[in-house]
Amino acid sequence: MIPNILTLAGVDPSGGAGIFADLKTFSALGGYGTGIVVALTAQNTQDVTGVHLIPAAFVTQQIDTLFADVHIDAAKVGMLANAELVATVAAGLRRHSVRHLVVDPVMVSKSGHHLLQPDAVDALRRELLPLAEIVTPNLPEAGVLLSRAEPRTIAEMRTAARDLHQFGPRYVLLKGGHLDGKESVDIFDDGKNQIELSSKRIATKNTHGTGCTLSAAIAVLLPQRATTIDAVREAKAYLTAALISADQLAVGHGHGPVHHFHNLWWKR
Numbered sequence: 001m002i003p004n005i006l007t008l009a010g011v012d013p014s015g016g017a018g019i020f021a022d023l024k025t026f027s028a029l030g031g032y033g034t035g036i037v038v039a040l041t042a043q044n045t046q047d048v049t050g051v052h053l054i055p056a057a058f059v060t061q062q063i064d065t066l067f068a069d070v071h072i073d074a075a076k077v078g079m080l081a082n083a084e085l086v087a088t089v090a091a092g093l094r095r096h097s098v099r100h101l102v103v104d105p106v107m108v109s110k111s112g113h114h115l116l117q118p119d120a121v122d123a124l125r126r127e128l129l130p131l132a133e134i135v136t137p138n139l140p141e142a143g144v145l146l147s148r149a150e151p152r153t154i155a156e157m158r159t160a161a162r163d164l165h166q167f168g169p170r171y172v173l174l175k176g177g178h179l180d181g182k183e184s185v186d187i188f189d190d191g192k193n194q195i196e197l198s199s200k201r202i203a204t205k206n207t208h209g210t211g212c213t214l215s216a217a218i219a220v221l222l223p224q225r226a227t228t229i230d231a232v233r234e235a236k237a238y239l240t241a242a243l244i245s246a247d248q249l250a251v252g253h254g255h256g257p258v259h260h261f262h263n264l265w266w267k268r
Contacts, residue, residue: 003223004070005031006098007216008063008089009078009106010039010051016257017043017209018078022216024260029238031220034070036062038085045208045252053081056088063092074100076219078212081116083123090127100222103132103169104215105141121145130168134228136215137164139178150178154185154196161189171228173218175211177201188232197233199240206246206256213258214239 007022015021019035026033038059042050066072075098080086093101105124107116121144129135142160143150145167151157154176161174172189179185181201188195217235225231245262 003031003073003220004034005216005220005223006034006036006066006072006075007078007219008036008038008059008075008080009212010041010081011037012041012043012209014044014208014252014257016045016251016255017212021209021212021257021260022076022078022219025213025216025238026220028260028264029217029220030224031073034066034072036066038089039079039081044254045256046254051081053085056084059085059088060092063089063096067092067096072096072098073223074098074102074219076102076104076215077128078104078215079106079116080120080124080128083117083119086120086123086127090123090131093131098131100219101132102215102219102222103128103135104211105135105137105145106211107141107144125167129164132169133222134171134173134218134232135164135167135169136173136175136211136218138175138211142174151176152179154179154187157185157187158189158194161187161194162191165189165191171232173197173232175214177210186236188229195229197236199236202240202243202246204243204246205254206249206251206258207243208255208257210239210243210258213242213260 005026010018012018023033040052139150151160174187176185183198186197221231242258245259
């Protein structure tokens with residue numbers, strides 16, 4: 001059976017991040033995508049000029065209406081701008097018992113626009129992280145969640161990953177893309193053991209939505225693979241290939257999107 005995968009996130013009109021990127025990723029990796037809109041943005045590849053939040057009551061209505069009809073095999077949570085939306089989404093996911101949940105704590109856009117209000121950070125820790133099968137912060141996000149400076153070395157990443165695990169997710173994938181070096185190293189932590197996952201750093205400016213894409217790839221692969229680490233490894237390989245092919249696209253004048261359909265579209 002083709003799994004039904006849900007994204008709860010914001011809308012990026014340029015298509016590189018948020019719900020549109022998630023739906024492309026689900027489709028590219030063999031899932032049927034569904035989406036609940038929690039925010040609208042005025043955004044392109046260069047800037048975010050506005051954010052309009054969906055009222056919490058309507059987010060609840062979207063969740064309950066969807067789950068009343070559609071079986072959801074896995075879900076991912078992206079941009080949740082304030083504490084009320086975090087609590088609303090967490091309550092809905094608890095109510096409907098989602099088996100596989102990926103939490104991507106989106107806080108800052110690629111252009112530097114802050115997408116998360118301060119009151120939402122504690123709500124993320126309390127409400128959502130304990131529900132997550134896996135949480136996928138980058139280094140700045142890890143620093144915010146842990147209320148300290150972001151990790152600057154692999155050793156500090158290892159410590160941060162273990163500390164993030166204490167908030168309750170089953171697994172942590174701490175992404176090391178903000179460090180320097182020819183390789184980008186992530187730390188996968190299950191609370192007892194840690195695995196370093198390395199991938200070649202790709203020279204491209206088209207990196208908009210990489211975090212959304214990776215978390216969406218993990219979500220769609222979790223119901224299709226035997227273990228969480230298998231899903232993570234394959235998701236990382238998919239993102240690397242999407243980055244390698246990103247320069248085939250000509251979308252905007254800033255940080256363009258990765259090529260979500262690199263393995264499906266014919267070569268021109």
